[in-house]
Amino acid sequence: MNVLIVEDEPNYSDTLEMFIDELGYHVTGVAQDGNKAKKLFQNNRPDIVLMDINIKGNITGIELAKEFQSIQPTPIIFITSFDDKETFEKAKETAPHAYLIKPFDPGRLERCMELALQRAHSEDDKVFDEESNAVLAKDSFFVKERNRLVKVNINDIFWVEVDDKYTILHVEEKKYVLRQSLKYLCEKLDPSVFVQTHRSHIVNAAKIEDIDLQLSVVRINGNEIPLGKSYKDDLIKRLQML
Template sequence: METARILIVEDEAIVAMVIKKRLLSLGYVVSGVAASGNEAITRVEGTYPDLILMDILLKGDMDGIEAAGIIKERFNVPIVFLTAHSDDKTLERAKQVDPYGYIIKPFTEKDLSATIEIALHRHRSDSEKAFS
């Protein structure tokens, strides 16, 4: 497992702290925590994380799916949705931004680690194909 820098986008401070603690215990680096879609975009510009864990329902004028679409368009950072919402409408919207994973809360450390590692591997593979 590589040491990846991960941005957490979660508007509930306690949940963000739990996710951060789990990531650190798994050996990842947390590049920052953002509580809104706009803040997530700003943090990506400033820290260029290797991966983003994005909640879908965020406070403010932009949800996680909208923020993911903007980030995908402007930056080459893989996004894994980490959310409690799995209804058909939300899943269809999420698929439109081609995420690298979708984890339903509550989740285990094993689920989190496996999804992150697969997302990072897929992103490296996609990037290598784009440049060859």
């Protein structure tokens, strides 16, 4: 997960950067003023922004948040020393995902970041409950592994398979175990790219290396994926359209 920090107090920006690093996330940049923050936001398009309200320059964090949202809707968490009602009401106009008062509690910040992604990319209020561990953004999954969220780009997925009660995302040299059903993923993934080859397998058509019609398998990244009879004709039609 890529995080942009907008904070003009070195002590707090260093603390935030260290904390984000410990969580296993990536800090795309640290900005002390609005101009630098806008450049970093436009160039890197972070997944989440940690924003101080009172920053250097002629623009406030609240005004900067409005600009960010006009460029690309992005979860924003305000971290500020201001706890007065007037500042809070102004901040509310930008629909932030959290509003934390300094000194902040690292545990609470971690929970706020997790909830921010959930609310930004899912209509389900219980995305990261005991029954689930992933949320689908526009072009990626955020998969919860231990105490951090791992971003998996959809285009990097080779295939998806069901194993008992779990669904497994296969990417190059790694796999992610989800607690979502295959039906749920079928509804979320682009059907023009992902096609079902078996009752327990969905493949990224762009990753297919070859199809062995005699053995009824699809080869992807050196692996053989089963090709069921009832799915064979549909797969061939899809490939002809690509």
